[in-house]
Amino acid sequence: MYGHQAIRNMSPAYPQFFRAAEGALITDVDGNEYVDLMCSWGPIVLGHRDPVVTQAVREQMEKGDCLDGPGPVLVDLAEALVDAIDDADWILFGKNGTDATTACLTIARAHTSRAVVLVARGVYHGAAPWCSPVPAGTLPSDRAAMGYFEYNDQADFDRAVEAAGSDLAGVMLTPFRHVEGEDQELVDVEFARHVRRRCDELDALLILDDVRCGFRFAHGGSWEPIGVSSDLSAWSKAIANGYPLAAVTGRESLRDAASAVFLTGSFWMNSTPMAAALATIRRLDAIDGVSLMQRAGARLRAGVLTQAADSGLTIAYTGPDVMPYMTFAGDVHHERMTRFAEAALASGVYLHPKHNWFMSCAMDDAVIDRALRATEQAFAAVRRHFGPR
Amino acid sequence: MYGHQAIRNMSPAYPQFFRAAEGALITDVDGNEYVDLMCSWGPIVLGHRDPVVTQAVREQMEKGDCLDGPGPVLVDLAEALVDAIDDADWILFGKNGTDATTACLTIARAHTSRAVVLVARGVYHGAAPWCSPVPAGTLPSDRAAMGYFEYNDQADFDRAVEAAGSDLAGVMLTPFRHVEGEDQELVDVEFARHVRRRCDELDALLILDDVRCGFRFAHGGSWEPIGVSSDLSAWSKAIANGYPLAAVTGRESLRDAASAVFLTGSFWMNSTPMAAALATIRRLDAIDGVSLMQRAGARLRAGVLTQAADSGLTIAYTGPDVMPYMTFAGDVHHERMTRFAEAALASGVYLHPKHNWFMSCAMDDAVIDRALRATEQAFAAVRRHFGPR
Incomplete structure (x- = not known):
């Protein structure tokens, strides 16, 4: 196992x-x-x-799931998510949370033509070599362009920004600090605003990793309640009540970069997880x-x-x-x-x-x-x- | 889109x-x-x-899909695959072909404590930054430890091996050469044997990327017909007749390395794609x-x-x-x-x-x-x- x-x-x-x-x-x-x-x-x-989600999946299975292109449900779901999420002007789908966080990195680098992405020390962003919490089999080069700072620590964040210099592509943050085996820590609103402000000043992107919190902490982006916007967001987990789906949402200004990067997978256009997600989002909203x-x-x-x-x-x-x-x-x-x-x-x-x-x-x-x-x-x-x- | x-x-x-x-x-x-x-x-x-696969999925949906741990179908499927695939002593599951090829890289590096993995020039191994065919948003450091050679070219392969020196972790190959828009090229059996021999001499791993060919080219590994064995194999696509599943299989000697690396995803233990895969493999065998x-x-x-x-x-x-x-x-x-x-x-x-x-x-x-x-x-x-x- x-x-x-x-x-x-x-x-x-x-x-x-x-x-x-x-x-x-x-x-x-x-x-x-x-x-x-x-x-x-x-x-x-x-x-x-959930019977509503199960029914939506059964109905979609009757139509088709893994085809040569997506089904119409992709459009319905994309529209529902762009409606539900303030910071979303477009959407891409994948399978794993790691697909989504990795795509955010790539899009940020393509958009800014810079390399460095800052993340909070010890915070989980997925299972790829650039973010894996276990070093076995990964190389120092896998995270050559990553920078680290303490969550909620403005001074340490500023130090990491300084170290990145003119090569800062973006900052990736979880909505609050959840690290295995440690007490959790809600985001300091002043810290979130500070990160947003610094990103704006430096033309760097603020990436919200909403994989774990999305659609549970708030309906829409998890930082909507505190009024701090993101440029890119990564989604998965709760988005389809257990069916395999991940997503990246972003601002209009990042559409070209998102179109330029290579993002694909054999099952990324499958319709049943999208039907599950559409039913999940609608039901969460309705109740x-x-x-x-x-x-x-x-x-x-x-x-x-x-x-x-x-x-x-x-x-x-x-x-x-x-x-x-x-x-x-x-x-x-x-x-x-x-x-x-x-x-x-x-x-x-x-x-x-x-x-x-x-x-x-x-x-x-x-x-x-x-x-x-x-x-x-x-x-x-x-x-x-x-x-x- | x-x-x-x-x-x-x-x-x-x-x-x-x-x-x-x-x-x-x-x-x-x-x-x-x-x-x-x-x-x-x-x-x-x-x-x-396919009605047999659809029925298996419907039945599994009645039991459960995305739970706190896998269902018993994981064991049944693992046993069926280890039976079907000569080179497989253990198996891991993921969602994307890229999950599987990336895991093979990581396991090879963990096992050998070396960095370099050789791949054939222009050949597709997935959509992660280390292998993406489009450079937008990727960094030179993402492929710092990759080496390249011409498919089926022993001399060029030997040159790449030479360049890797004592840091060669493995060689990843597709069963034959399929590059978009180009004539396809079956593997030269002498080339395959040469790669196997060189890997053995250098204690490097031969990784077969069977994502595209697996269970279509042969029932079991695609190089079983030519009698060239692999140490690790990556699988996806045809394995579950359209349901989202990927897999890594490997030799007994790599079990510890496979256990040491960090491989995980929110939906990797979902039971319905495994039920689909089990039905698919059994049906392919039966007919x-x-x-x-x-x-x-x-x-x-x-x-x-x-x-x-x-x-x-x-x-x-x-x-x-x-x-x-x-x-x-x-x-x-x-x-x-x-x-x-x-x-x-x-x-x-x-x-x-x-x-x-x-x-x-x-x-x-x-x-x-x-x-x-x-x-x-x-x-x-x-x-x-x-x-x-």
């Missing part, structure tokens, strides 16, 4: 294979059912096997999905914080309510968090001890309360094992 | 959007039906909407799909060559029968081939004037004869316009 879904680094209690899913619930291959707080690591935003997820997330946060306090355990519960993560104070090797996750699993909640969780629209009050009955057991297990603090 | 399915570089007569497909036929958005000699640029190997495609290809080749001779036109019809391509003698700017393709399209055959065509198992004698009635019109149109030669 390989990839982010390999459980080799997790507790042996974790199941590797799953056989079913419905709404907010998943069932492992041995028949154990869990409330799924991971939402398949982000893609499931309406709930597993105000972001509000539903915020409500679920707020209920989970309140419940977890109460349980921690009642247990006499000190935790940090960070990030937006729709994508929270928790850590125990002083839990340097994640021992408490691992024990917490194991106990939660045994009590019927699937969550990850080192990765942020995700809310979906299928998480009504009853689901959250069911999850909270499991986390209550999990806090008790941590307290039993490690004592209060 | 963008990507290899954009028709902006083709005759205005070509349709951009398609609305249906069945077996060997596709229908554009205006309702025109064509025999599909492009097979969606390779993925369609059993025929469009001896390669023989069916060879029969169809031989009939097309014989018919086209007869038509060319009868028209007094000199053509080259190159490549294997299952993936043929034709050019007209002296047609430097593809004017004759463009006219041929336009006339074929008007007569009900969809083929590309600069890219190899693909056979599928749905192409029975009646389909090929229908295609030949269109190519007959196309030869007549070329002769009318350009005269004989």
Whole structure:
């Protein structure tokens, strides 16, 4: 087993294979059912096997999927996304989040005829050699034109800009800082404005990597609520409720650069994931999905914080309510968090001890309360094992 | 529009959007039906909407697709592929052919702790910056560790090996030479053996890029018929009859390197494309799909060559029968081939004037004869316009 879904680094209690899913619930291959707080690591935003999305996929399968050119659904979807996303004047589709972030880099370089792209240190932007968090098999030349700075640190950002000199093509940022095993950090609005201003001054591009947050944090770009615009954005995960699709959106001024670069893949024009995405976006809009997820997330946060306090355990519960993560104070090797996750699993909640969780629209009050009955057991297990603090 | 399915570089007569497909036929958005000699640029190997594959997908959709971990179908598919492919001891899945070729590079570098990978000049290995055929937005550093040689040229290959010195990680080759707009060239068996021998001597890896040919040229690796083995192979396109899937297979000795590199994507564990692949591989095996495609290809080749001779036109019809391509003698700017393709399209055959065509198992004698009635019109149109030669 390989990839982010390999459980080799997790507790042996974790199941590797799953056989079913419905709404907010998943069932492992041995028949154990869990409330799924991971939402398949982000893609499931309406709930597993959402009937509206499934129906759209079935109907598209009757028409055709992988053809010699795209189907009309490409146009419908592109129009829906350009409508939904303020900063989007055009759109390209791919399969992986990494396809989208890599395309943003290439488009920024083609547009500016410059090389350097700055990213925040330790932040995940995909699995290509230029951004892989694991160096095995990658070369220093793969990231020869990357620069690094501390997220939310204006002075360090300015230092990286200075180092790039006249060769700065762009800056890529996630909407907030989510790094595996660390407390999450919302973006400092002043920092975001500062990056926008510096990019404008230097004719460099601001690239928002909305692969993980897009269509969960806000309906449209994740920085629309703070009013900071991007030039290019990368999308994937929640865009099609689990069907394989990624996208790049950009400003009109970047259309020529986006047309000049070479972006293609055998299945990039497949129609069924696009039909799934169109149904997902429309449904999220119709039911105000972001509000539903915020409500679920707020209920989970309140419940977890109460349980921690009642247990006499000190935790940090960070990030937006729709994508929270928790850590125990002083839990340097994640021992408490691992024990917490194991106990939660045994009590019927699937969550990850080192990765942020995700809310979906299928998480009504009853689901959250069911999850909270499991986390209550999990806090008790941590307290039993490690004592209060 | 963008990507290899954009028709902006083709005759205005070509349709951009398609609305249906069945077996060997596709229908554009205006309702025109064509025999599909492009097979969606390779993925369609059993025929469009093959009922066995569609049924497998429907059944898998009832169980689950994008979950927190893979479904049991991953194991079934991995076992079927390792059985079918002589050189495969393990397998990894991805979405794009480029995912697979890039992973082969990374695994080769991780295994050898060397950097240089040699590829044949002008040969397509994907759309990432290290291999993109269009330089816009890419950097010289993206291909700092790539070396180039002429396909089938032992002396030039040896020169490239020499230049790599002690830093040679591997050699990536397609099973035969297929370059857009050029006559195709089967591999020289002595050249293939020479590359294998040199790789063995230098502890470098031979990587077969079987993305385009795999499961069409032979059932299993495309070099099994010539008896030259590879250390790593990249797969995609035909592996799941149009559903988005790619794979890397490799030898046992590379398992550790494959485990050490970081390879992951949000949808890489989705079960429906794996169910489609399992159904595709089993069906290809059951009906001896390669023989069916060879029969169809031989009939097309014989018919086209007869038509060319009868028209007094000199053509080259190159490549294997299952993936043929034709050019007209002296047609430097593809004017004759463009006219041929336009006339074929008007007569009900969809083929590309600069890219190899693909056979599928749905192409029975009646389909090929229908295609030949269109190519007959196309030869007549070329002769009318350009005269004989």
